[in-house]
Amino acid sequence: MQFLARQDFPKLLESLIIAGYQCIAPQIREGAIVYDKLQSVTQLPQGYRDNQRPAHYQLEKNEDVLYFGWAVGVQALKPLTFAPRESLWTAKRDANGKLTFIETHPEIPPTAVIGVRACDLAALHLQDQHFAYNSYSDTYYNARRRQLFLISVDCAFPASTCFCASTGDGPSAQTGFDIALTEFPEGFLVRSKSSRAEAILATLPLTEVSETQQQAALAQNQQAIEKQTRQLPSRNLKAAFFANLEHERWQDIATRCLACGNCTSVCPTCFCHSESAEPTLDGSSNTQYRQWDSCFTLGHSYMHSFVLRDNILLRYRQWLTHKLGSWHDQYGRSGCVGCGRCLTWCPVGIDITVEAQAICGESL
């Protein structure tokens, strides 16, 4: 572990750019934190907190010097690896009716993401398991994933919606990063996990970390854990959910949920997508696209002549029983990393921790 003084932080950005990375980092757009291309550290959201609660998100100016004093933005890594919409291949038909299929190769420059959260890394690991380390490894996902260089920053100020401590995914990054930072007003504690990270760090004026600084990092982590008031039961809820498929709470949720799909689109682990054919007008060429889909749409469970989940109760139930239940069968853990986004961005403020407790509580 080493120390990088705050005034030297811009050098990290310079080194990454010299090493050939485009940098993506948090910035403020229309009142929210989003991840976008970064040219200068002055674009970072310095001195902000995010006030989040179900159906509520507001950035608040705070006079401190911290760049990463907020919790989570709307999205983080998911759009970078699993594109919201992308072309898979193009089919061309010649005058004789012969078809040629041309594979799309996504061209992504090496990309360094600064300000990744522990929950984002955990979600990325789940997406890796789903798309990359599976019986079929997804060439589109892999092409994007391979280019990422990840610089995490531990959370010091979780939002009221955060519950990553209860899912075991935060608030401090343990694994999955190239470089991990812990931020203090005077600078950053720096940890690294990869040799390419060492090469970047070698260009920076790093100093030894004092015993006091190490203690301060531990204390910051402890305080961040204590700030979290929400939690999910840490045990496997699969059996409890599937024993409660007829629980009356589902009907209660169904009267509130609008089936808008906001929760699935902000969730960093949701992987559903649909394919569509988009032919040119003359029909000679067709491009096959895939785009994010949601289990809240009617089309998601369409089966040539009927819709399997034809009401909101069944669709919400599919979402929650998959996310917190059957995900265990697929990837050995729940599909929730406790980022709280689905609470914040739900227009009616449905809280997954409350609903899980209401449905499974008596079965635990």
Place this chain on the structure above:
Amino acid sequence: MTQMTVASARARHNAYLPVEAEIVEFVQESQTIFTLGLRLTDPALHAAYHYAPGQFNMLYLHGVGEVAISIVSDPEHEDLLTHTINRVGRVTRGFAQLQVGQRIGVRGPFGRGWPLREAEGQDVIILSGGLGCAPVISVINYIMRRRERFGHLTIVQKVKHVDEFIWPERYEKFKQVPDTTVLVASTEGSVNWRWDVSPRIKILEEVQVRSERTVAMMCGPEGMMQSATQYLTSLGMQESSVYLSLERNMQCAVGHCGHCQFGGQFICKDGPVFAYSEIKHLLGTRGI
């Protein structure tokens, strides 16, 4: 690497990418059901294409899209890849209008097929309901070609209307094969109907289970498969020896898009064929 292995390695590399196939045969089986016989136009790919009964392909109709269709041909005895299709949706209606010589896209094979190894030496019961009989015809043909390797064979086919019953002459032939029982019934009869008329799956009562090692394979409506399984297990069959082919919306066929999930299973890659014991806790639950 030879030309062939280069080509097939490339085809495997991206499971989303179809290869071109030519329609070599088009057979109209009934008003709405037809069979496409396909040959991959790259001879090396065609020769290297291996599959098992019960697996499926994603067939691409140019400019319209893809659809999952099970492969009905015999992997060891037939050259063409055949697919029997019911005209029910946008893509299948388009396929129904194609002609011999036209080109489509194919990617596959996907999924886990029928447990034919396990069934060798055992009595076999094959049951299908309604129009969902295409997946089982592959296994019936497979066993007929290798009849001596299996015990007593019972074929049960249940339809609602007589015109859902395709291939009557094949079933007549199956009946002549030694050690084979063929039970066909329709809920509604008609003047020329030579088989049973009975509601639901009453004909199952004629099925005999001689050994607990009997293997059953079925496809059709989930409710029918569920009650059939309960009946067969009450006759002494093991739940782990009853296999069901399930159907859901399928788009990627490789376990990525999430549409085909059945609880924790991806029907496209963990199925479409499952042992009853693997899925019974959710089978028949609305919205799963």
